[in-house]
Amino acid sequence: MNSTKTESITEDGEVDRRREGEVDRRREDVDDCPECDGRLVDEIGDGELVCEDCGLVVDGNRIDYGPEWRAFDQEARERKTRVGAPTTKMMHDQGLSTRIDWRNQDAYGSQLSARKRRQMNRLRIWDERFRTRDASKRNLKHALGEIDRMSSALGIPEPSRETASVIYRRALEEDLLAGRSIEGMATAALYAATRQTGVPRSVDEVANVSRVERLEVTRTYRYLVRELDLRLEPPDPVEYVGRYASELEVSDETERQARSLLETAKRTGVHSGKHPVGLAASALYASARLTNERIPQSEVSAVADVSEVTIRNRYQELLEAKRDAES
Numbered sequence: 001m002n003s004t005k006t007e008s009i010t011e012d013g014e015v016d017r018r019r020e021g022e023v024d025r026r027r028e029d030v031d032d033c034p035e036c037d038g039r040l041v042d043e044i045g046d047g048e049l050v051c052e053d054c055g056l057v058v059d060g061n062r063i064d065y066g067p068e069w070r071a072f073d074q075e076a077r078e079r080k081t082r083v084g085a086p087t088t089k090m091m092h093d094q095g096l097s098t099r100i101d102w103r104n105q106d107a108y109g110s111q112l113s114a115r116k117r118r119q120m121n122r123l124r125i126w127d128e129r130f131r132t133r134d135a136s137k138r139n140l141k142h143a144l145g146e147i148d149r150m151s152s153a154l155g156i157p158e159p160s161r162e163t164a165s166v167i168y169r170r171a172l173e174e175d176l177l178a179g180r181s182i183e184g185m186a187t188a189a190l191y192a193a194t195r196q197t198g199v200p201r202s203v204d205e206v207a208n209v210s211r212v213e214r215l216e217v218t219r220t221y222r223y224l225v226r227e228l229d230l231r232l233e234p235p236d237p238v239e240y241v242g243r244y245a246s247e248l249e250v251s252d253e254t255e256r257q258a259r260s261l262l263e264t265a266k267r268t269g270v271h272s273g274k275h276p277v278g279l280a281a282s283a284l285y286a287s288a289r290l291t292n293e294r295i296p297q298s299e300v301s302a303v304a305d306v307s308e309v310t311i312r313n314r315y316q317e318l319l320e321a322k323r324d325a326e327s
Contacts, residue, residue, distance in 0.1 A: 005135040089165040153209040164193035166236035173191030183211040188220040195232045200239040257287035270321045278306045
């Protein structure tokens, strides 16, 4: 019995050693599953090496080099990360410089002494001077601030702001600002960016929040497009329908009918040479009449910032184009 027991212990020991060797082999071979030869993955991110076919956990004690937090979309991932703010074209130094806080407090929230406050004020002055040492950087900082201000007033999304910043930087590199104002070039760059990214904003809306006149905006815009060779598609009146329909609080059927009227107008060429904002407003008014929804012309005119005469003329043309297409 003793020999049997010793043999049994020896067999158990061999089994244990064999299992340890199998685990070591599993840890070294991270490509194939030892059970079904499936691919091993670490999709969960919790340090477990799992077969994607049979679900076998090959290794549960791997070192997880990722963050301790979890995120299920890109927005949450960017919000939770702690590696500093990303670089952006919206800042003249792309966000790579330092900035001294304006609050005269230390790390514990205590107020600084009078001597330290004077020292920090001097450091802030020198920090600002080093961040904008030459005229071109001061120019760029002022222009990007104008783009951000106008974008906030118009509700323009972040990608369009970045595009406007890139266009303005290109204009600055090509020396296109000679004899033109910074505000005018910044406004033209913003309008060109909205055209490139498909954000429905008319030149009148952009000029209303600018510090320059509309005539200067249009002239600078044409000059910018010509010199930088920007490829811009003609504005599509359909892009304005959703925004105006939301402000007018019309029904979904009226909005769909307005889009259909504009698509018919584009197929027949009625839209050629006409302002897209006026067409979009007229299409909404015409579709409201077709769906028996009462919308005053004055209300449509106020929302789209076009005259009632334009709406009366254009909506008749849209209805005629619809009748010709159906006949």
